[in-house]
Amino acid sequence: MSLYEPTSDPGPFFHGTRADLSVGDLITGGFRSNYRPEVVMDHVYFTALSDGAGLAAELARGDGPPRVYVVQLTGPFENDPNVTDKKFPGNPTRSYRSAEPLLITGEVADWRRLTPQALQDWRERLNNVEGEITN
Template sequence: MENKKDGQIQDNGPFYHGTKADLKIGDLLTAGFKSNYYSEITMNHIYFTALQNGAGLAAALAKGDGRERIYIVELTGEFENDPNVTDKKFPGNPTRSYRSTKPVRIVGEITDWIRLTDEELQNWRERIAKLRENPDAEIIN
């Protein structure tokens, strides 16, 4: 599937999804779950990235007690830049972060990536907590 802007394909992947969920090849990831960052919000999209370490960050910050996992995903529909990080926070899409209302299918798993240190993870959690305190920092669902 394609992410198009002005008729141009923006990213061909491969794409990754970071989580603590124990999933299997062929499983579909869908929208409709609580946000990892705003538990009061049910997400209308499934999020993914073309950067393994970006998916690793998402896995580290994900809710749950399972181990961090990065899944390779295949898209089943169109997708768009994640507006929560593109243009709103970073011009363009340097994080190669995307979202889709359509499911993504797990086609593999990455087991070796650069994991965050405890200090880096704590810094990210503090940044997210500060964002939540800012009334102007809403999540675009």
């Protein structure tokens, strides 16, 4: 049983990354966290907000350009415990995670990019975050 109530958000859902992926590919857990590279994540994270996925893409590790993919769920999902109630009461970011893969069904080209200063501000904020990542 989950520690977090499952959500009924109808989507659509998005995943931000610097990985060059294609329609039909699966995104899975098992990779290092973008925010704490010493942590290997058991889940794959996603959001119902394309601009939120864009933020995640811009903050993601890697050399490729930031990308936002439209994803389809292949199993149950829950609220992301790293932001829900811990940082934002409720789930205004509509951020979720799943232990099951996400299927890429498309790519979004028109998400809102951060200014260089806003991106730097986010990076500094993340470097100063204390506490554990719930995996």
